Amino acid sequence: MTGPSATVALFAVDESTARGRRISEPPPTHRSEFQRDRDRVIHSSAFRRLVYKTQVFVNHEGDLYRTRLTHSLEVAQIARTVAGALSLNEYLVEAICLAHDLGHTPFGHAGQDALNACMRDHGGFEHNLQSLRVVDELEEKYADFAGLNLMYETREGILKHCSSRHARGLGELGRRFLEGRQPALEAQLANLADEVAYNSHDVDDGLRAGLLGVDELREVTIFSRAYDEVRRRYPELQGRRLIYEIVRRLIGYMVDDLVEESSRRLLEAAPVSVEEVRSADRPLMGFSRSMADQHRQLKRFLMHHLYRHPRVVKMSNRAWGTLTELFEAYQSDIRLMPSEFSLAAENAAQKRGESARLRVVADYIAGMTDRYAILEHDRLFPADGAD
Ligand code: MG
Numbered sequence: 001m002t003g004p005s006a007t008v009a010l011f012a013v014d015e016s017t018a019r020g021r022r023i024s025e026p027p028p029t030h031r032s033e034f035q036r037d038r039d040r041v042i043h044s045s046a047f048r049r050l051v052y053k054t055q056v057f058v059n060h061e062g063d064l065y066r067t068r069l070t071h072s073l074e075v076a077q078i079a080r081t082v083a084g085a086l087s088l089n090e091y092l093v094e095a096i097c098l099a100h101d102l103g104h105t106p107f108g109h110a111g112q113d114a115l116n117a118c119m120r121d122h123g124g125f126e127h128n129l130q131s132l133r134v135v136d137e138l139e140e141k142y143a144d145f146a147g148l149n150l151m152y153e154t155r156e157g158i159l160k161h162c163s164s165r166h167a168r169g170l171g172e173l174g175r176r177f178l179e180g181r182q183p184a185l186e187a188q189l190a191n192l193a194d195e196v197a198y199n200s201h202d203v204d205d206g207l208r209a210g211l212l213g214v215d216e217l218r219e220v221t222i223f224s225r226a227y228d229e230v231r232r233r234y235p236e237l238q239g240r241r242l243i244y245e246i247v248r249r250l251i252g253y254m255v256d257d258l259v260e261e262s263s264r265r266l267l268e269a270a271p272v273s274v275e276e277v278r279s280a281d282r283p284l285m286g287f288s289r290s291m292a293d294q295h296r297q298l299k300r301f302l303m304h305h306l307y308r309h310p311r312v313v314k315m316s317n318r319a320w321g322t323l324t325e326l327f328e329a330y331q332s333d334i335r336l337m338p339s340e341f342s343l344a345a346e347n348a349a350q351k352r353g354e355s356a357r358l359r360v361v362a363d364y365i366a367g368m369t370d371r372y373a374i375l376e377h378d379r380l381f382p383a384d385g386a387d
Contacts, residue, residue: 009087011271011284013184019152022136023145033151034091040148041095044141046102046134047072052369053101054108065205068101071197075100078255079193085259086266089186095150096157096190103130105366106373107319109307114323118331119362122355129166130366132159132173138363157187160194176278184274188285192258199298200250206306207243214242220301222294226250257291322377323365329380330361336380337364 008014015033028036041047050069066074076097083090104127105111115125132155136147150158155173160183167174176183203223206212218224226249230237237245262285269284271277277284287295306312330337334345334357341364349357368376 012088038095074197093186102134106370110316110319114320118327196254261288
């Protein structure tokens with residue numbers, strides 16, 4: 001073995017038994033293979049663009065809200081803590097978390113839904129699949145291969161959901177969706193850390209944006225537990241500090257529960273290899289039933305009060321219109337895209353037909369930041385710029 005490698009449990013992914021890269025490369029000298037994956041993600045251009053992509057709030061709405069970049073960093077930080085506590089592979093989980101949102105369109109979920117609708121007759125658009133496409137094909141950095149040539153286990157974690165239609169075309173990586181198998185623990189963990197991060201930071205952003213109120217949130221069990229605890233300790237605390245003392249407890253409750261419940265499941269199932277983890281009849285990482293219920297309650301609350309808040313809906317509608325009009329403009333004239341994309345679209349059309357041509361358009365739009373999409377829309381539709 002070359003390079004540093006943290007000691008991991010038998011049920012964790014270990015690089016000496018990992019499935020490796022699609023194109024073999026000499027081993028790294030001062031890093032482990034999964035550290036190399038993490039570094040490749042951080043150096044990718046898709047990663048840098050995450051700073052200007054929305055979570056819930058459109059990027060230029062305010063500088064204090066989460067973007068996809070800070071979200072990804074929070075996910076990675078939460079996941080590494082849990083990985084350390086359970087002796088999982090921290091570098092692998094970090095690489096997965098930093099890469100998990102690389103395929104996100106501008107304007108968050110509204111953008112993804114709009115692009116999916118535009119591509120409806122041409123294979124649709126799924127952001128998880130797009131994240132994999134970014135690391136497998138779209139990044140252009142290396143002389144010997146397209147994409148980042150990441151380890152199988154990292155790619156497995158990035159593809160957290162996938163429709164069976166697409167899974168069939170993905171070979172080994174897609175098989176688990178068809179066979180109902182689990183991914184490695186690090187992939188399961190990255191998925192859960194994503195939920196911990198967005199549920200807690202959306203509460204934080206929603207409160208600070210004034211779209212949510214502390215009093216209405218107290219009807220949510222996990223929030224009122226945190227609120228009561230903070231109040232007992234700091235009866236006079238107000239404003240920003242009150243919010244943050246609550247939010248840090250939300251993260252703490254979820255992380256503690258995740259570590260305890262996953263330890264219990266691992267002890268009970270006692271897997272001695274990653275293969276046993278993959279063939280287990282249920283995920284071995286997870287929340288206790290009580291925490292899963294509380295989590296669902298919080299999610300439902302956020303759905304009703306934040307994601308469907310008139311101000312957020314207004315942003316989402318506008319975003320939907322912007323991306324749809326961009327798509328239609330490029331669809332009718334691919335020369336409106338930069339020459340590398342219009343040439344790629346032309347080539348794709350000649351070799352593989354209309355769906356391949358539009359896939360290049362979707363790739364181009366998906367890669368945009370919020371502000372670039374707005375600028376580009378203003379350029380193509382100058383009359384709309386005034387409203
Ligand atoms: Mg995410």
